[in-house]
Amino acid sequence: MEHVWGKVDEYITDKLIPKDDVLEQTLTHNKQAGLPEIDVSPAQGKMLYLLAKTKNAKRILEIGTLGGYSTIWLARALEEDGELITLEAVSHHVQIAQQNISRAGLSERVSILEGKALDTLSQLKEKAALPFDFIFIDADKPNNPKYLKWALDFSKKGTVIIADNVVRNGAVLHDSDEDERVQGTREFFDLLKQEPRIEATAIQTVGEKGYDGFVYGIVK
Template structure:
């Protein structure tokens, strides 16, 4: 089944996305530098781009930069004068992302901050509000990241959290996998938080069976 999922993603990309030298170069450089191939797919990147544009986002926050592939998609959605702050734990990843953003001509719109994301988020009070938040980092901290996204957002802020299905692992209440435990805690938090209106969508494709949360701050 996975081969069919990949083939459909390739079909979508061929019909609707086309070739993109900057994104292809980014993925090639990430692989060359030993980064894990866990970026969003091209089709998912375009979803982020379109959602950020539909939200009219002028200020975007990303938690989890990796090599900057999703960062490029999001930065491209910004209008003239827009800005993006992206948080990355690993200095090596941040250096690669910076190089990729420079190659893509987007370095002037993006501020990469290195260190534990929770610490970076706590220090960003004066920079609120953000219009759009994409969270794709360590899953065990997702509750904290969403809480911070609410604090740093405004009514109407869009929040996307990636990798929330985990090939159905989210159903396993007895799992000792910290990523699944963190994801289940996220769903508990979303269901109880009166400041969020949220849903989640399952996805299949080049990245396997997974899904994302789509939420709006009230």
């Protein structure tokens, strides 16, 4: 079935996502630089773009930059005077992302904060950063529960919070799975269930990235 999923993604991309040299060069640059090929797919990137655009987002927070592929999609959805802050722990990834974002002509809208996300989130809090309209969580999965708590701290009524990789090929079902990424995802779901400040659902996804899913939430 995964072969079919990939072919359907190619079909969707061909029909609905116009050829984009900047985005294609970003993926090529990431691969040449040795970054892991764990970016969202083009169809998923377009979905993030449309969700942020629907929200008329002026301030976006992204937790987990990698090479900036999803960053570019999201930054393109910003209002004209908008701002995106993205957090990345790995220096090499930051360097590649900066090059990609510059090539996309988005350097004035995007700020990359280098360091462990839990540290940079704390620094943002100390600076009394304004709330965000849209938050995308796509970093190290064991810390997802902590990222959700921070995301809620940086939210206001109506803020959209999206998290990637929440199904993990179905492994999220198994409480005995020793993979810390699975355990972090399960704790993330438990927190969502208990947290009165957000209402959320999850969508399972299949495609060129395999079998996974997104959480979609709106802050009350």
